Amino acid sequence: MSKLLYRENSFCQNWQTVVTDTYEKDGLYFVALQETAFYPGGGGQPADKGSIAGVEVKAVEMKEDVPYYGLESQVNKQVDCQIDWEHRFDLMQQHTGQHLLSASFRMTADRETEGFHLGQDDVTIDVAGDKLTNKELIEVERKANQLLYDDIGISSYYVTSEQLARLPVVKQPTVTENVRIVEVEGVEYNPCGGTHVRSTGQVGIIKILKVEKQKQAQRIYFQCGKRAFETTKTIFEIVDKAAAQFQTNRMDVLERLEKQSADLQSAVKHAEELENQLEELELKEIMQTEERMTIRSLEGKTVKALQRMAGTAAESGKDFVILSNYSDKKLVLASHLEGVHSGSLFRESLAEFNGKGGGNAQVAQASFSSQEDLERYVDFLKEHYQSIV
Numbered sequence: 001m002s003k004l005l006y007r008e009n010s011f012c013q014n015w016q017t018v019v020t021d022t023y024e025k026d027g028l029y030f031v032a033l034q035e036t037a038f039y040p041g042g043g044g045q046p047a048d049k050g051s052i053a054g055v056e057v058k059a060v061e062m063k064e065d066v067p068y069y070g071l072e073s074q075v076n077k078q079v080d081c082q083i084d085w086e087h088r089f090d091l092m093q094q095h096t097g098q099h100l101l102s103a104s105f106r107m108t109a110d111r112e113t114e115g116f117h118l119g120q121d122d123v124t125i126d127v128a129g130d131k132l133t134n135k136e137l138i139e140v141e142r143k144a145n146q147l148l149y150d151d152i153g154i155s156s157y158y159v160t161s162e163q164l165a166r167l168p169v170v171k172q173p174t175v176t177e178n179v180r181i182v183e184v185e186g187v188e189y190n191p192c193g194g195t196h197v198r199s200t201g202q203v204g205i206i207k208i209l210k211v212e213k214q215k216q217a218q219r220i221y222f223q224c225g226k227r228a229f230e231t232t233k234t235i236f237e238i239v240d241k242a243a244a245q246f247q248t249n250r251m252d253v254l255e256r257l258e259k260q261s262a263d264l265q266s267a268v269k270h271a272e273e274l275e276n277q278l279e280e281l282e283l284k285e286i287m288q289t290e291e292r293m294t295i296r297s298l299e300g301k302t303v304k305a306l307q308r309m310a311g312t313a314a315e316s317g318k319d320f321v322i323l324s325n326y327s328d329k330k331l332v333l334a335s336h337l338e339g340v341h342s343g344s345l346f347r348e349s350l351a352e353f354n355g356k357g358g359g360n361a362q363v364a365q366a367s368f369s370s371q372e373d374l375e376r377y378v379d380f381l382k383e384h385y386q387s388i389v
């Protein structure tokens with residue numbers, strides 16, 4: 001058996017010990033240590049990172065409750081061990097923060113925590129029940145942070161099954177022997193094998209980031225301590241960059257954004273009105289000509305606008321209306337001539353011009369792979385018209 005130092009002292013960062021057993025697997029040399037402070041992972045908390053005799057720990061395997069650490073090279077029997085403390089302290093801030101956030105959900109919103117995930121980026125708990133109101137979430141967050149300001153002591157110890165039976169634990173342990181209790185004084189007794197900070201103040205801050213609905217629960221994304229601080233820094237950077245764009249300060253960004261959005265909406269509306277007026281003028285110009293066949297290239301027009309214009313012109317008496325958007329390589333034909341089916345004509349002839357499209361008897365549309373193809377097709381339609389009148 002290894003002596004599990006992390007169980008008694010979660011602040012042990014380096015120690016000397018001896019290798020008690022080894023094996024080789026998948027190119028790694030696995031070692032068991034007489035004493036270990038490397039948390040092997042479990043209960044939602046990931047395994048520690050670190051080094052043994054200067055060699056990085058790449059993997060952890062449990063064999064009959066003994067953790068084995070996978071190294072890329074062999075080490076001597078006597079070893080110095082070092083925990084990646086930045087990584088571990090972050091995990092402790094998140095894990096203790098989780099206990100306190102769950103406690104706050106229980107105390108202020110009467111919600112039980114059903115799941116916990118501590119990832120590289122995301123930390124989540126799943127709390128039972130329907131959607132939480134904003135008011136509830138604000139209160140849960142406020143209470144959780146109040147527990148940090150109160151800087152309450154945290155301790156851990158093992159209990160017998162008789163002692164366990166007398167404790168008002170927040171959940172039943174998953175193990176029956178050697179049950180370890182993490183106690184936040186006056187707040188809760190929580191069966192947990194993880195590593196925790198010494199007092200709630202060391203969590204720094206608890207911030208809920210977002211809530212997502214799960215099947216029968218709500219997934220709460222949150223961050224604690226330095227992780228929350230780093231996120232805050234990033235958000236400030238984003239807001240300040242936005243403020244610089246608006247040449248204002250960060251407190252006025254939202255107001256400026258709302259104003260710009262409103263300005264944009266009215267500009268779009270105005271552009272639409274102008275577009276409609278222009279369309280009317282263009283149609284008027286087409287209808288004023290004597291020609292029976294109309295061929296126009298109208299830049300910037302959508303296929304829908306071309307269809308609308310060509311359709312109106314054909315309805316108003318033009319025989320053959322060919323409108324195109326040359327740069328977009330789109331073309332529309334409208335005709336009410338007896339014996340002309342625009343859609344069928346397009347379907348039968350387009351392939352030869354590398355075009356695609358179709359339509360109904362009166363209006364058809366096509367798109368081409370090149371402007372040359374579109375030009376050739378306009379010539380083709382011209383000839384077609386001349387051959388039928």
Ligand SMILES: [Zn+2]
Binds near residue numbers: 043099191192194
């Ligand atoms: Zn825990």
